[in-house]
Amino acid sequence: MATLLRERTAAAVPLAADPALWRRINRRTWLLLAAGALWLLGFAFLHGTATLSLPAAELTDLHRILNHFNAWIADNRDGNPVFVYLLTPLRSAVGWVAGFFMAIFAASPSGQLIPVMGWLGTVAVLTWIAFAVGNVRVALLTAAVFTFFGFQGLFVDAAYTFALVVTAVLLTLVAGIPLGVLAGISNRVQKVLTPVLDFMQTMPTFVYLAPLALIFLIGPASAVIATVIYAAPPVIRLTAHGIRSIPENTREASDSLGTTGWQRLRTLQLPMARRTIVMGINQSTMAALSMVTIAALIAAPGLGQVVVVALQSLDVGTAVNSGLAIVLMAIVLDRVTTAASQRAEPGAAKSRRLSGRTRLIVLGATLVLALGVVQLSRTILWAAVFPQNLNIGPAIGDGVNAASGWLQANLYFLTHSFREAVTVGILNPFQSLLTDTPFYLLSAVIILVAYAIGHWKLAAVTALSLAVIISLGLWNDAMVTLASTLLATIMVMLLGIVFGVAMGRSSRLDQAMRPMLDAGQTMPAFVYLVPFLGLFGATRFTAIVAAIIYAAPVAIKIIADGVAGISPTVVEAAVSSGSTPWQVISKVQLPMARKTLALAANQGLMYVLAMVVIGALVGAGGLGYDVVAGFVQSSVFGKGLAAGLAIVFLGILLDRITQAAAATPVRRQVPVRKQVASKI
């Protein structure tokens, strides 16, 4: 961590023009150097002592208490009023909605009955919906993709996933849009809500699951609740943002005509914020898909389940087949909601080819057709259940397995030696630097760094977070996770700077790369693991590579926007005074984008942390392993819960330190972060 932060302050030094600033940065550099020296000296003389390492199967007293807590909840589920009157009814209500959609698209929860609509009916109805909210193109895409699920032999799994996503998105919108409107209208609500949403988005997806499973049991209901918690922030934020970004003069003009608050909302704020709200729905939908797949860990049915089972048995072929289905589903959801947001563009009606009435007639006719197909799918077998003889899923799986085997056998030299070189040369030494330093010394170093960056307040938050991690008994595992996270983040920042600066300087490159990055960002975290598992096998290294690829798009985009956002006049002035391109980059663009770099590091870290934790599924150790083990074995449930908490505090620690680095030396709020953070 110290290395990362030291680099950033070094970049800030050229900015320091006035002496007071110079002195402060100087002092900070001294503090950071002192922290580094302390750490290295401590490691040299004391390494291996007080490492607080805890073998995987061993528990602390706290973990046992948490295990008891689990049992206590199980015993009191039927008696405690909080459960009887609040949590259990909530669970049944959510479960009922989820069951309703699953019964329509997939099957009843017991799996006995045939769904209300056969596969052909589902395809027809979804295609019609895509046409109604979007356009013909996305409708055709929907039809093609959902039919392809059938060929993959995954139609029922895909239907489960889809049903859960629909349930979660509906509930998210019912709760999220009114909250967002309130936050957009009232400063007080905004003030209360912002830190809550910040916190919800700092937490890696993974850590919601265990506490929710504890309270709501495993199954579709708690999967949907976890998904709603995870997917709500984007739509709340974007709704509020859409309402707040209505130009002051338009609002004033409306007020000058004597609108009431309700009239203002109905005629001005909601219509003008409509496009932003639909963008929020898009982001929430993508987040929901991501979470629904991960919720396979708490027994949510669907494609995620297939991936998890395949990952656990290292069956790359099946994982790829199912991962492909998740990717395709993500593409369909993204395209359809994006098309809907374009339709919601103010004044989009004027450029439409069909007049309102013609469109209504077409919609009505196609709806009748779709309903006809639904009826067909309820009566004829081949339209109800996808024909088995068209299933090419196993063939895909076998093909991928063969290819993966061939790659691992023939590229063994490349992949294996690369993996080993990085693991032995960089990963192991760095990890041991973190894990083998005595905990008190490393804690002191980290607190010192926090003090250097953000003064006593940040140091206090840091100390508190470290104290929690230590008292949870998971210091050593946390350091393993931290080592992978920091290494991956450094790589993400390198990629981010190289590609971000290139994109910021060339709009053509930006246009070429941006669609890819956007697509990369819409994919659920889960599926990133699959291809690298095929290449590198199940190791820590695989998780790190997946985390780098997962987090790079967000960092690249932030840096590209920051570099492109630098006033062209300044760049022009630098060029006209005879700077070489390299001088323009190093003397003008990077220093001026310093804040953006810190912001990218912050976001990159959060994405990497989320992924490194999930990487436990393919062999990464640390806190993520504890969490996964907690799901699987009830004997270490308490430890998994504690590990989830430790991840939260590790996330808070990293988030606060990088945010403080982004905020100094000019202390200013960074509102950009919220918009960026909501794009997950």
Added chain:
Amino acid sequence: MNSPVISVRNLWKVFGPGGEKVPGDPKLSQSSPADLLGRAGCVAAVRNMNFDVAKGEVFVVMGLSGSGKSTLIRCLTRLIEPTAGQVLVDGRDVLQAAPAELRELRRRKMSMVFQHFGLLPHRTVLDNVSYGLQIRGTAKKERHAASREIIELVGLKGYEQHYPDQLSGGMQQRVGLGRALAGDPDTILFDEPFSALDPLIRRDMQAEVIRLHKEMGKTMVFVTHDLSEALKLGDRILIMRDGEMVQMGSGDELVGSPADSYIADFVSEVPRADVLTLKWITRPVDAATPADAPVLAAGTLIRDAIPLVTDSSCPVLVAEPGGAVLGQIDRDSILSVIHGGVSHGAGSHGIAAQLPDGGSHASPSEEAVA
């Protein structure tokens, strides 16, 4: 002047923490803007403003940016909440009005036209113009019919189904104007409505406002930073600086007798012959002037008198509307005004010095040039 539609009394708007204490505190309310900012951390955008607007009048508020004129006009309908004072509209104090009464005032009595138009991008021209009517609950058919008439009146017939972003700036402002007119208010407030437009379009729109004023006779309060616009439109002009009124009067009073050097500087670029009337340059009748010399009304603009005076072989007499002769003018007095208008500064001071009692005195041309 008939009874005022709007009376503003001791109006204050102070921005900043604790601003509500400033008007009541004699020490703070007297201090200069820099002092006020230093001592209380406040900015007084409107300071102790008093004026009346008569029915059917075009009342112009003029000042440079930051002088508080936009704040002042927003205080009239409480789009910005005033700190202290009174705004009487038809005798009722707007500052005391409950929310419902204030809405009623905004819906029926005072409409506003904005600098940046403030149109709703998701509504057609027709729906933008009928927005105010919709807000007050007029049925769709009725409000569309009324709005179509207004759209024709502001010259946008044929554009009813267009969206604002398909129109030029001038046309967008016509929509804004139409929206303000659609509710048939007594008073229309204009906040620098044409300063975002090209000069040529601006001229058209000014002519449009003059035409509408003639046709409909609405009271208008017009904020601008453009002196020529103020002189062109305003029956009376109020000049603001740092939130305070510096001078209020008709256009020729401002140009003819500026209250201080600030106003004098302001009006120094104005072509004086286009603004001043003959009464500003008459001299006592010379004994040599023949009794049958041509006669011009005192209210004639100097520019319009040029052909007659230069063609006449003798000085021209200037008479009041009643027929009483005020004095005479000749070629020299006209040339000195034109000359003074070109070499500005000195001339205006010369005239100002001569006009302590309303400008009926003659001003020797030599002095005006000096």
